[in-house]
Amino acid sequence: MELNQLLNAIQYHPWIFVVVSLATFGAIKAYVRRWRQWVDVPVMGPSGVFSSYSGALRFLKHGDKVLEEAYMRYRKRGIFKVADLARWIVVIISPELLEDLKRAQDDHLSFSEGVAEFVQVDWTLGPNVHKNDYHVPFLTAMYPEIHDEICSAISDQITPQGEEWISINAIGFVSQVVARANNRTFVGLPLCRDPEFLELNLRYTMDVVIGAEICRPFPVILKGIVARLFTPVAAATKKATKKLQPLIRSRYSLLRTHGKDYEDKPLDFLSFLMDEAVGIEKDPEELSRRILVMNFAANSTTSMSFTHVLFFIAGMPEYVAPLREEVEGVIAAEGWTRTALSKCHKLDSFIKETMRLRGAGKLSTLRMAVKDFTFSDGTFIPKGTIIQGLASGRHEDPEIYGESAAEFDGFRFDNLRNAGDVTKHQAVSVGLDYLAFGLGKPACPGRFFAVLVMKTMLAHILLHYDVKNTSDKIPLPSYMNASCIPDSSANVMFRKRQ
Numbered sequence: 083m084e085l086n087q088l089l090n091a092i093q094y095h096p097w098i099f100v101v102v103s104l105a106t107f108g109a110i111k112a113y114v115r116r117w118r119q120w121v122d123v124p125v126m127g128p129s130g131v132f133s134s135y136s137g138a139l140r141f142l143k144h145g146d147k148v149l150e151e152a153y154m155r156y157r158k159r160g161i162f163k164v165a166d167l168a169r170w171i172v173v174i175i176s177p178e179l180l181e182d183l184k185r186a187q188d189d190h191l192s193f194s195e196g197v198a199e200f201v202q203v204d205w206t207l208g209p210n211v212h213k214n215d216y217h218v219p220f221l222t223a224m225y226p227e228i229h230d231e232i233c234s235a236i237s238d239q240i241t242p243q244g245e246e247w248i249s250i251n252a253i254g255f256v257s258q259v260v261a262r263a264n265n266r267t268f269v270g271l272p273l274c275r276d277p278e279f280l281e282l283n284l285r286y287t288m289d290v291v292i293g294a295e296i297c298r299p300f301p302v303i304l305k306g307i308v309a310r311l312f313t314p315v316a317a318a319t320k321k322a323t324k325k326l327q328p329l330i331r332s333r334y335s336l337l338r339t340h341g342k343d344y345e346d347k348p349l350d351f352l353s354f355l356m357d358e359a360v361g362i363e364k365d366p367e368e369l370s371r372r373i374l375v376m377n378f379a380a381n382s383t384t385s386m387s388f389t390h391v392l393f394f395i396a397g398m399p400e401y402v403a404p405l406r407e408e409v410e411g412v413i414a415a416e417g418w419t420r421t422a423l424s425k426c427h428k429l430d431s432f433i434k435e436t437m438r439l440r441g442a443g444k445l446s447t448l449r450m451a452v453k454d455f456t457f458s459d460g461t462f463i464p465k466g467t468i469i470q471g472l473a474s475g476r477h478e479d480p481e482i483y484g485e486s487a488a489e490f491d492g493f494r495f496d497n498l499r500n501a502g503d504v505t506k507h508q509a510v511s512v513g514l515d516y517l518a519f520g521l522g523k524p525a526c527p528g529r530f531f532a533v534l535v536m537k538t539m540l541a542h543i544l545l546h547y548d549v550k551n552t553s554d555k556i557p558l559p560s561y562m563n564a565s566c567i568p569d570s571s572a573n574v575m576f577r578k579r580q
């Protein structure tokens with residue numbers, strides 16, 4: 083829009099002037115705040131008022147390189163900071179500082195406030211989700227249903243005949259299977275197979291990310307209106323509510339008629355929510371938001387992680403025979419159960435090793451200082467600062483993982499288990515040396531479920547299909563800031579197991 087057109091538009095619609103002025107004011111305020119939260123640690127990239135934005139652009143496009151360079155430079159100091167387009171992020175590397183972060187109480191370094199800042203929770207996922215996280219404790223898996231959904235979702239998409247290979251887009255295939263398995267647990271059949279419902283949940287993560295960026299520059303009083311009018315989040319919430327409302331209403335009616343423990347009551351996340359919800363949380367729109375929130379936390383994280391697993395198994399045929407042998411032995415003895423899969427240590431190790439090198443992101447353990455905070459080395463962190471741990475620094479440190487730290491060794495963690503500490507080396511274990519699922523109290527509560535889903539997917543694929551990449555090379559990820567994104571254009575080839 084040219085300046086004249088803008089001035090004309092303002093003349094006839096003065097509210098445009100108000101919105102633009104408030105957005106500009108908000109942007110300036112955010113900009114000033116960015117500079118006020120100055121932490122006295124080495125800076126990765128330019129540190130000037132304007133030049134830091136060129137550093138932020140480089141971080142956006144080449145986050146992996148920036149963080150690798152920072153690791154080499156500041157490993158000894160154990161802490162540095164890097165600019166993204168919205169803020170400075172203080173990144174910690176040293177185990178001592180990670181230990182401080184792990185021990186810090188939520189009223190000092192807060193995970194939920196960090197998330198609230200990053201994805202503008204109050205205006206995207208919803209203010210109730212921010213204030214009350216009653217959805218977090220439910221994550222006990224219903225294994226027979228998960229297994230059934232994974233088998234059926236895979237065979238709905240891969241139907242090779244005889245010896246033919248079929249080629250399928252890896253991330254598209256994995257996302258469908260993961261979203262179906264997740265939603266079988268969240269809302270049950272038949273909604274977990276409804277293509278529109280799956281599509282809106284798969285798109286929701288991106289809707290929230292875009293919505294957060296649109297809301298960010300506006301002052302708080304306008305964010306609500308902006309979120310409703312100009313972001314895709316409101317439309318997604320409306321669509322999800324429309325899909326879920328009939329189900330919620332019929333379950334409420336059964337609860338009213340037969341009481342809390344009626345026969346054949348579905349055992350899923352929605353039932354859990356409806357039992358636990360109080361006050362406004364009982365509203366179908368609020369319940370729908372919780373379902374969306376769980377999809378937000380579970381779909382892209384698990385899909386991206388498992389797509390890397392698929393690329394590795396497709397490109398490393400030497401792992402196929404020992405993994406098949408392990409899974410076949412355990413399943414023959416015990417059937418498809420949670421306990422049986424917990425005995426597949428090689429399978430577990432292969433997934434953990436993939437996540438060590440290709441976790442959801444190079445940074446983990448998002449926190450916001452809700453009060454001034456001082457690390458044990460004396461580094462002062464003012465209130466409002468965002469802090470993250472450099473997961474890739476820990477994951478690729480030769481002092482932790484030996485000379486082969488940079489290489490993929492699918493049975494690394496199985497060997498470590500056999501050599502000593504059994505629990506430390508499980509894929510679900512969190513600690514200073516393995517940050518893929520975070521650290522401390524806010525460590526991912528869905529990790530047991532996510533690992534179970536990924537193990538079941540890998541085991542099922544190994545037992546029923548041969549798999550290979552479309553070329554000799556394992557597709558490489560790209561990075562957006564620190565997020566590790568599998569090659570979305572890469573296909574994987576499947577044929578019936580020969």
Ligand code: HEM
Pocket residue numbers: 193194215218221376379380381383384387442446447448517518519520521522523524525526527528529531532
């Ligand atoms: C491979 C898949 C997954 C990865 C890599 C992952 C990673 C993470 C990480 C890094 C955190 C933050 C922990 C911290 O900062 O210390 C987190 C939190 C969370 N995750 Fe996951 N996650 C995955 C799957 C899931 C699944 C499947 C669910 C739900 C079924 C889930 C639900 C959550 C929730 C609710 C939180 C917030 C916890 C809180 O508020 O205290 N995640 N996840």
